[in-house]
Amino acid sequence: MCIVVLGFLYTVCQSRYLGAALKGDVAYISSITSITSIVFGCGIHQAYPYFKKKIKKDVAPLFLKLSLALLGIYLLIAILYLIIFNSNLTIGAIFILTPLLVYNKVVAYISMVENPNKKNLTEMLANLLELVTVIALWLLFPPTLLIGVFIFIVKDIFLAVLFTYRLRNYLFVPSELSLVNGIEILKFGVFPMLVLLMTTLNYRIDIIMLKHSLNSAEVGIYSVGVMLAERVWLIPDALKEVMISNLSKGKDTSEVSFVIRVCNSACIIVVIGIVALGQPFINIFFGKEYSSAYSVTVVILIGVIFMIYYKMIAAYNIVQGKQKENFLYLIISVICNIVANIVFIPLLGNIGAAIASIFSYGISALLFTTHFIKETGSKMTDMLTINKNDISMIKERLAKK
Numbered sequence: 001m002c003i004v005v006l007g008f009l010y011t012v013c014q015s016r017y018l019g020a021a022l023k024g025d026v027a028y029i030s031s032i033t034s035i036t037s038i039v040f041g042c043g044i045h046q047a048y049p050y051f052k053k054k055i056k057k058d059v060a061p062l063f064l065k066l067s068l069a070l071l072g073i074y075l076l077i078a079i080l081y082l083i084i085f086n087s088n089l090t091i092g093a094i095f096i097l098t099p100l101l102v103y104n105k106v107v108a109y110i111s112m113v114e115n116p117n118k119k120n121l122t123e124m125l126a127n128l129l130e131l132v133t134v135i136a137l138w139l140l141f142p143p144t145l146l147i148g149v150f151i152f153i154v155k156d157i158f159l160a161v162l163f164t165y166r167l168r169n170y171l172f173v174p175s176e177l178s179l180v181n182g183i184e185i186l187k188f189g190v191f192p193m194l195v196l197l198m199t200t201l202n203y204r205i206d207i208i209m210l211k212h213s214l215n216s217a218e219v220g221i222y223s224v225g226v227m228l229a230e231r232v233w234l235i236p237d238a239l240k241e242v243m244i245s246n247l248s249k250g251k252d253t254s255e256v257s258f259v260i261r262v263c264n265s266a267c268i269i270v271v272i273g274i275v276a277l278g279q280p281f282i283n284i285f286f287g288k289e290y291s292s293a294y295s296v297t298v299v300i301l302i303g304v305i306f307m308i309y310y311k312m313i314a315a316y317n318i319v320q321g322k323q324k325e326n327f328l329y330l331i332i333s334v335i336c337n338i339v340a341n342i343v344f345i346p347l348l349g350n351i352g353a354a355i356a357s358i359f360s361y362g363i364s365a366l367l368f369t370t371h372f373i374k375e376t377g378s379k380m381t382d383m384l385t386i387n388k389n390d391i392s393m394i395k396e397r398l399a400k401k
Helices: 002-041 044-055 060-085 089-114 116-140 145-166 168-172 179-211 216-248 254-285 293-301 304-319 323-348 350-376 388-400
Strands: none
Touching (some): 002 089, 002 116, 002 179, 002 216, 044 089, 060 089, 060 168, 216 293, 216 350, 304 323, 304 350
């Protein structure tokens, strides 16, 4: 909750300080680096829990050294490229940020597995630093793209330094594993990387395509509208983790239907609240410059329910070891997203991008739900809204806590 509140306050201050145009430029850089960091990270971070369990040795030294090697190689390539081609600030920021984000993904995952409490505390401190930084810069300097990039990068630099410091002992421990294991890790990470890449593309391709069709201010307004709609996703994201735990402990497929019903009901209530109060909320917190973001928020909120089905059933597939199905359906969804953006952005601008998003979310939900019903024999009527038995079940579970 602290991280959510700090993140919201940061977004408000950043948006106010930079203005819609610079906010759009920074959102574009953020979207690109979220994709490039996944590709060049090779899924190493997702391989850590698997190899820790499989090899039954201390694999942290190898993973930390492997991530440091990639950081060094990628930074060297980035610096040489920038020196030779003398690229603009946007390209330069993407080239420098990508290696840093790759490294952070690995060390954050190691920290999460080894000591999740310290990892969460570190991220909360980073969010606080990010908020303090943007407020201080707001008071001292006029906004520029360079400052916008600096605000974006300061958190990741802090995380990289602090995570490395906390994992420093692994740097001086001889690794029990060999280069062969390192290659095996890279091979293992390819498929999880592709799945994560498809998921991220489905979330971020709209901003990238908007940037090449509309001005930066429109992109900035759109990014704020998306951010507000994505707050609703915190509900399924939170309950998904509980569902995965319960499925791992023996719960059957009825657990998936139960969680979907609970999420649907909770999200419908929150969506109604956002639709009713969203316009004055945006005007008060973000300013009238972002007033039109409300329309984007309302359109994307239509797709929130679709995302519940995708998130829950995709998580169920992961528990069942069916990553290939997830990958296939996500590829189809991303292709639909790209095609819809090509069609709707020239016609409707940022509203067209929002429509393209809900279209791809709907396709994704349809594919995942159809597969789930066919495989498990579940009924669509069991995945709609909460009932009396669910209320009793929720009370029982809360009583056990």
